[in-house]
Amino acid sequence: MEFMGxxxxxxxxxxxxxxxxxxxxxxxxQVARGxxxxxxxxVWVEHxxxxxxxxxxxxxxxxxxxxxxTNPNVFGVVVVGLGCEVVRAQDVAAExxxxxxxxxxxxxxxxxxxxxxxxxTEGAIEAHKMVxxxxxxxxEPIDISELILGTECGGSDACSGLSxxxxxxxxxxxxxxxxxxxxxxxxxxxIGAEHIIARRAINEDVANRCYxxxxxxxxxxxxxxxxxxxxxxxxxxxxxxxxxIEEKSLGCVYKGGTxxxxxxxxxxxxxxxxxxxxxDTPGNDIEQLTGMAAGGCHICVFTTGRGTPTGSAIVxxxxxxxxxxxxxxxxxxxxxxxxxxxxxxxxxxxxxRRILEEMVRVASGKLTKAxxxxxxxxxxxxxxxxx
Amino acid sequence: xSKPKALVMKPIDNVATATQEIAAGTDIVVSVDGKMINIxxxxxxxxxxxxxxxxxxxxEKIIKYGEAIGAATVDIRPGQHTHVHNLGGLRGxxxxxxxxx
Numbered sequence: 001m002e003f004m005g006x007x008x009x010x011x012x013x014x015x016x017x018x019x020x021x022x023x024x025x026x027x028x029x030q031v032a033r034g035x036x037x038x039x040x041x042x043v044w045v046e047h048x049x050x051x052x053x054x055x056x057x058x059x060x061x062x063x064x065x066x067x068x069x070t071n072p073n074v075f076g077v078v079v080v081g082l083g084c085e086v087v088r089a090q091d092v093a094a095e096x097x098x099x100x101x102x103x104x105x106x107x108x109x110x111x112x113x114x115x116x117x118x119x120x121t122e123g124a125i126e127a128h129k130m131v132x133x134x135x136x137x138x139x140e141p142i143d144i145s146e147l148i149l150g151t152e153c154g155g156s157d158a159c160s161g162l163s164x165x166x167x168x169x170x171x172x173x174x175x176x177x178x179x180x181x182x183x184x185x186x187x188x189x190x191i192g193a194e195h196i197i198a199r200r201a202i203n204e205d206v207a208n209r210c211y212x213x214x215x216x217x218x219x220x221x222x223x224x225x226x227x228x229x230x231x232x233x234x235x236x237x238x239x240x241x242x243x244x245i246e247e248k249s250l251g252c253v254y255k256g257g258t259x260x261x262x263x264x265x266x267x268x269x270x271x272x273x274x275x276x277x278x279x280d281t282p283g284n285d286i287e288q289l290t291g292m293a294a295g296g297c298h299i300c301v302f303t304t305g306r307g308t309p310t311g312s313a314i315v316x317x318x319x320x321x322x323x324x325x326x327x328x329x330x331x332x333x334x335x336x337x338x339x340x341x342x343x344x345x346x347x348x349x350x351x352x353r354r355i356l357e358e359m360v361r362v363a364s365g366k367l368t369k370a371x372x373x374x375x376x377x378x379x380x381x382x383x384x385x386x387x
Numbered sequence: 388x389s390k391p392k393a394l395v396m397k398p399i400d401n402v403a404t405a406t407q408e409i410a411a412g413t414d415i416v417v418s419v420d421g422k423m424i425n426i427x428x429x430x431x432x433x434x435x436x437x438x439x440x441x442x443x444x445x446x447e448k449i450i451k452y453g454e455a456i457g458a459a460t461v462d463i464r465p466g467q468h469t470h471v472h473n474l475g476g477l478r479g480x481x482x483x484x485x486x487x488x
Contacts, residue, residue: 158404158435161452162394192478193454221479228479229471241404241435243449243469244476247456305435323435342406344390 001178001356003147003363004139006072009102013146014072015298015363017137018043018314019130021078021123022065024092025050025085031108031116032080035123041131042078043313045378051085052387058086062095064268064380067294069096069105073314075137076104076130078123083111104130139365145179147363148271150292150300150315151255152186154285156233157240157305157322161251163341163351164303164322169257170352171301171359172276176259181274183292184256185281187217188232192246193253197278201261209264213280232283236306255303267381268294285310286379289317299359309333310377311370316362319369320355333369393426393438395419397453402437402469404451409438429466437469449474 006014021044023032029046036044045068049061069077069092077096081089093107106126113119151168153160172182190197194214201207221228233242242248262275268291271277279295281288285308289300293315300315302308305322307330321327324339336358340346362368392413393403398420409415409432416423417440424440432438437451443463448455457476463469 158437159406162396162404188479192456196454218479222481222484225481225485227476227482229476232479238471241433241437241470243437243471243474244457245479246454246476247451250452250454250456325434342394 001144001360002141003144003360004365005142005363006137007140007142008072010100012072013142013298014074016073016314016316017075017134018073019076019078019127019134020044020068020074020314021080021127022068023047023050023080024065024087024089025082027051027082027085028080028089028110031110031119031123034116034120035078035080035127038120038124039127039131041134042127043376045313045376047378047380049380049382050087053086054384054387057383060267060383061380062087062092064290064294065092066095066099067268067270067296068314069103070099071293071296071314073298074103075134077106078127078130079105079107080119080123081107081109083109104133143179144175144360147175147299147359148181148183148297149175149359150183150185150289150297152285152288152292152300152302153189153252153255153304154302154310155304155306155308156237156242156248156251158242158251159322159339159342160303160305161254162322163348164305164320164338165251165254166348167338167341167351167355168255168301168303168320170348171355172255172257173259174352174356175359176257176275179274181271181277182257183271183277183279183295183297185279185288185292186252186283187214187280188221188228188245188283189249189252190214191218191249193249196253197256197261200259206261206264210261210278213264213278240305265295267291271295271297282381284379286377287381289315289377290379291381299363301355301359303338304334307333309370309373309375311368311373311375313376313378316368317370317375318355318358318362332373335369391416391418393417393432395440396451399453400450401439401441401443402449402451403440405432405434405436405438408432408434427466429464430468432468439463439465439467439469441465
C-alpha cells in the first residue's frame with residue numbers, strides 16, 4: 001500500500017510541507033504569531049516555557065522544539081527568541097540545521113532585531129521565501145512501511161475500550177505488518193495494564209523498562225498522597241462510565257494493538273526503530289501529542305468517547321469516535337465513527353481497516369477536521385518547578 | 388437478533404457495559420462465552436456504565452476485560468450499577484498509602 005508524500009533529501013518522508021514558526025520562550029510567542037499571521041502557508045505554536053527552568057526541564061523543552069523543527073512534515077523553520085532566555089533560539093536553530101542540513105532554518109532574536117515589529121518583519125520575509133520554495137515540491141508514491149503512527153486516546157468513555165481503541169489497535173497491527181511504526185504512549189493510562197504490554201516485549205530489558213517507567217509514574221502520583229481519580233480518570237471519563245485508572249488503562253492499552261513491543265523511549269525522544277514503540281508521556285492529550293510529534297511521528301489517530309477538538313500544528317490528527325451518539329453530536333471534530341462496533345453493525349477488523357485507509361488518504365494530503373479547524377495545540381511536559 | 392443492551396468482554400468478567408441507557412426494572416440478556424444470561428437490572432444504568440452480572444462480595448475484585456479494574460467497597464448484587472460509589476480503584480491511590488502509614 002502506498003501514499004503520496006514528500007521525499008526529503010536525507011531520505012526521510014513527510015506527509016505535510018509546513019513552514020513552522022516556533023518561539024523558544026514564552027516571551028517570543030506574540031512575535032511568532034505575528035510572523036505566521038503575515039505569511040500564508042505557515043503554522044506556528046505557542047507555549048509557556050523556555051525560561052526560568054532547571055536543566056532537565058530546559059533540555060526537555062529544547063528537545064521538543066528541535067524535534068518539531070526536524071520532523072519531516074516540516075519543510076523549513078523560523079525560530080524566534082527574545083535574547084536572554086534559558087533555551088536559546090540560536091542553539092535550537094543550530095541543532096535543527098545540524099540534524100537536517102537540507103532544511104531552511106532562520107533564527108530571529110527580538111532584542112537584536114530591534115523590537116517586535118522589526119523581528120516580525122525579518123521573520124516574515126524569511127518565512128515568505130520558505131513558503132515559496134516549499135510550494136515547488138511535488139508529492140510522490142511512498143510505501144506505508146515508512147509511516148510513523150502516533151496513537152492517542154482522550155476524553156475516553158467506557159466504549160473507548162470496546163470499539164475505537166481495539167479498532168485503532170487493529171490499524172496499528174496492519175501498519176506494523178506492512179513494515180511501519182506505531183507509538184503507544186500515555187504512561188499513567190498504562191497503570192494496571194503493564195503486564196499486558198510488558199509480556200509482548202521483545203526481550204527482558206524492554207519488559208523491565210516498561211515496568212520501571214510505569215511504576216515511576218505511579219510512585220510520583222502516590223507520593224502526593226491523593227486518589228488519582230478525578231485527575232485521571234477525569235470527571236468526564238467518570239461521567240462516561242470509567243471507574244478507576246485500571247479500567248481506563250485496560251481500555252487504553254488496546255490502541256497499541258497486539259504486535260511485539262520493540263523499545264521504550266523517553267518523552268519527545270527521536271523514533272528510530274520500526275514496529276511498536278512505547279514513548280513515556282503524560283496522559284494529557286496536548287503534552288502527549290506534542291511529545292510524539294517531537295519524536296518524529298507523521299500522523300496521529302486519536303480515539304475519543306466524549307469528543308475532542310485537539311490537533312497538532314504539524315502532525316495531522318484523525319479523530320475516531322467510540323460511540324455513534326457522540327459522533328453525530330460532534331461532527332465538526334470527528335473524522336471516523338467506530339461506534340458502529342458497539343451498535344453491532346461493523347467488526348473491529350472492518351473499522352481498523354477503515355482507519356488505515358483514512359490514514360493513507362490523510363498521508364496523501366486529505367485534511368483532517370482538526371487541521372481545517374486550525375488546531376495548533378502545543379504543550380510541553382513539565383518536570384520540575386519554575387524558578 | 389436485536390442489538391445487545393450490555394456487553395461482557397471476557398468470560399470471567401463480573402460486570403457488563405451498557406451499550407444504551409437501561410431503565411431500572413428492565414430484564415436484559417447478556418452473552419457470556421456464547422451462553423445467554425438473564426439479568427434483572429435493579430437500578431438505572433447510564434450509557435457506557437457497568438452493571439453487575441454476578442454477586443460480588445465487599446473486597447472482591449471487579450473484573451472487566453478479564454482483568455481487575457478495582458475492588459467492591461460494599462456487597463454488590465447482580466443488576467446493580469457498578470461505578471465509583473461501590474468500586475474502589477487499587478492503583479494510583481496515594482490516599483490509601485497515606486492511611487496505611
